[in-house]
Ligand SMILES: Cc1cc2nc3c(=O)[nH]c(=O)nc-3n(C[C@H](O)[C@H](O)[C@H](O)COP(=O)(O)OP(=O)(O)OC[C@H]3O[C@@H](n4cnc5c(N)ncnc54)[C@H](O)[C@@H]3O)c2cc1C
């Protein structure tokens with residue numbers, strides 16, 4: 101498989117301009133003759149579908165929720181980065197670019213990240229114009245806050261609901277295009293197959309989640325913007341329906357899967373309480389602006405937090421990383437929390453927790469100010485734990501949150517299947533081995549508003565395609581494959597519920613492929629997952645049939661795919677014999693316990709190619725070339 | 738704890754529904770309401786019985802997908818709380834709990850506790866937006882927005898589109914939902930050009946969907962998980978009146994969307 105990144109030549113700052121000048125254009129009158137399928141209505145899909153429709157293309161958009169407004173982007177709390185330098189604190193495109201590359205532990209493509217930093221400002225402008233109520237200063241200008249991994253204040257926010265407000269902006273633009281007849285929206289439709297004709301992506305097959313009808317949809321280009329797969333860990337901050345199905349089906353049709361093992365464990369989530377738990381709730385990273393993280397110095401100290409005197413507390417992030425302190429990047433903060441818990445200094449009933457303490461800030465600024473800044477987060481915390489965070493320090497623990505891995509794409513955001521584009525969290529994107537806070541919203545909207553509208557046009561203008569419709573054999577075959585798969589799930593008629601399989605898979609992934617990974621552990625996981633998968637297909641129970649709303653059936657299909665993906669994640673983690681960002685191999689660490697990269701052998705993207713049922717996938721490599729930044733050992737000390 | 742659940746079961750949109758009672762032992766007070774339903778469903782599946790269908794996704798009170806009428810209250814007994822954020826510690830051992838779907842004509846039941854809320858999307862489609870195609874925006878700080886306007890706009894924009902307001906309203910009115918969107922956009926300078934067309938189109942669509950009229954009962958705000966305030970309905974009414982008197986007749990192509 102050839103991995104051509106198609107990065108325009110020329111100096112870094114000129115590449116995107118050059119691309120836009122060199123690209124082929126579709127004549128305005130011809131645009132409506134082209135159709136584009138967008139799977140996903142989150143920031144990436146919603147913004148992309150609306151913008152392409154505004155240009156005049158015929159767009160169909162799909163989501164599994166009952167409304168496009170409910171995509172999981174809605175849950176993003178903290179904010180979105182942009183290099184506006186409104187604070188006059190030294191920010192620039194160059195600095196945002198550098199912070200993102202460094203934050204990603206030098207495992208992302210320079211050209212893509214630079215483009216992202218370039219368009220970041222346009223995103224804020226667009227969203228303000230749409231009516232996104234960003235936080236403001238008293239003079240009426242836009243406000244900013246700080247996020248981990250940066251020393252400038254460049255994060256724009258709408259209280260603790262930034263994702264919601266950005267998504268509503270994109271959703272409203274999308275609804276406008278629906279009203280104009282430029283977008284046909286298919287809610288409660290799950291994509292279950294990509295269709296290739298003459299080697300190009302020409303459509304998808306979906307299941308109507310109300311009637312069970314299996315339907316084909318044809319187009320000239322297909323975009324997958326289906327979000328992340330952190331639910332492979334069972335417990336995560338993702339929504340219940342977040343899945344890998346769309347990109348996994350594409351992988352099995354020939355799209356390379358890049359860096360699947362780059363998963364992000366977020367340091368500040370509410371700890372697990374029991375086996376019944378179905379999800380973990382994030383406490384925004386912004387809390388680390390005013391919260392100090394600590395554990396008792398002594399092992400097994402069971403005193404109430406208030407009874408532990410100052411001298412017997414270990415503010416371990418401040419101690420280890422004096423210049424970034426509590427704002428150290430996520431991978432580092434998560435690992436540090438795991439370390440102190442492994443040492444037996446964790447807090448709470450399970451010992452899997454650390455304190456995030458607002459007391460000093462309350463003393464300094466008053467409870468009122470803290471309430472104004474984090475009121476909604478504190479309420480959420482209290483609702484879940486029944487504890488008052490203004491009085492008792494919050495208990496937090498890392499949880500699976502985001503995936504940097506995803507389908508491999510070139511500079512056009514096109515996968516290795518011609519015509520199949522991938523945007524947002526679903527692609528392997530711009531975050532390397534670790535994503536900085538407030539950068540996913542930026543990337544999703546950059547892809548949707550400012551990259552795809554150009555690159556899709558270029559693709560359509562430079563490609564000659566035969567007319568096809570859904571009676572084509574490729575569509576009939578894909579429909580049959582979907583129908584067979586659904587039948588197979590129903591026909592197992594065993595004794596174990598889907599959830600129990602999911603939970604067991606999650607436990608394997610968390611234990612062997614979570615915050616600390618070892619050769620031995622990964623090998624164990626690679627033995628356990630296929631056994632579990634085999635049992636799944638022998639002992640699964642799905643009640644009810646296909647021609648109705650059947651939530652167990654929907655879930656079963658998703659878990660079947662997670663059971664395959666989990667194996668690929670572990671394989672990728674095993675092969676990458678270095679530590680970088682969120683991928684920490686315990687064998688490779690510095691004497692101080694920091695991630696130790698191996699640039700000589702692993703300064704590349706690993707893009708996995710499906711080799712057929714039961715065969716080991718092929719590991720292809722795209723070397724990463726750094727011409728503008730100097731590779732260094734990341735230091736936040 | 739042990740609970741008795743009386744749940745609305747309905748096979749699909751065409752079938753008649755009925756209440757069915759389930760015994761739910763061994764429920765932990767730390768569970769969320771939906772996790773309690775997960776446990777009940779696991780037990781049903783193990784007995785090869787059809788699990789209770791209910792909508793949910795984020796499970797943290799922001800996507801607006803969940804929505805169960807609990808003992809007659811949309812989203813249950815706690816104020817400012819979605820069904821997914823409700824915890825079993827709000828109940829006690831031995832409680833009998835009734836679970837029903839939203840009840841409002843424009844929200845037909847699809848199965849058990851799941852309803853069709855696409856009418857809300859169509860109301861937004863009718864004008865709940867600002868027309869600004871990608872690439873047309875001036876610098877973010879070019880138009881200053883007083884902090885107070887931004888904050889009030891955000892109060893309204895916090896609506897999650899769950900539909901509890903309409904389910905709680907004795908008239909089945911969607912006024913709070915519509916008012917929240919109208920106010921969100923009307924309070925910002927960017928929302929001014931389409932302000933009056935927007936309110937006329939959205940209200941017309943709300944009527945067309947079959948939602949009732951607002952007679953100021955206030956049940957909507959009490960049920961609203963985001964505590965969207967009644968004052969926004971007053972804002973809508975003012976804008977509607979002004980719009981009806983002064984607006985030009987609508988041009989083909991929808992509310993300023995051409
Ligand atoms: C709790 C939380 C807080 C976060 N906070 C921040 C933050 O403060 N700042 C930041 O930058 N990032 C944050 N992130 C990350 C960020 O929100 C996501 O990475 C980003 O929103 C993903 O957007 P997306 O458009 O790629 O996918 P999503 O918004 O997840 O959308 C996926 C879409 O695809 C559809 N879909 C999926 N599968 C299928 C299928 N098989 N068939 C049909 N449709 C399908 C869904 O219906 C949905 O419409 C946060 C994430 C979480 C979970």
Ligand code: SF4
Pocket residue numbers: 895896897898899900901902903913914917957960961962963964965
């Ligand atoms: S106004 Fe409140 S109750 Fe009504 S849809 Fe919005 S959030 Fe739900």
Ligand code: FES
Pocket residue numbers: 792793794795796797798799800801802803804819820821822
């Ligand atoms: S499930 Fe998202 S608001 Fe309840």
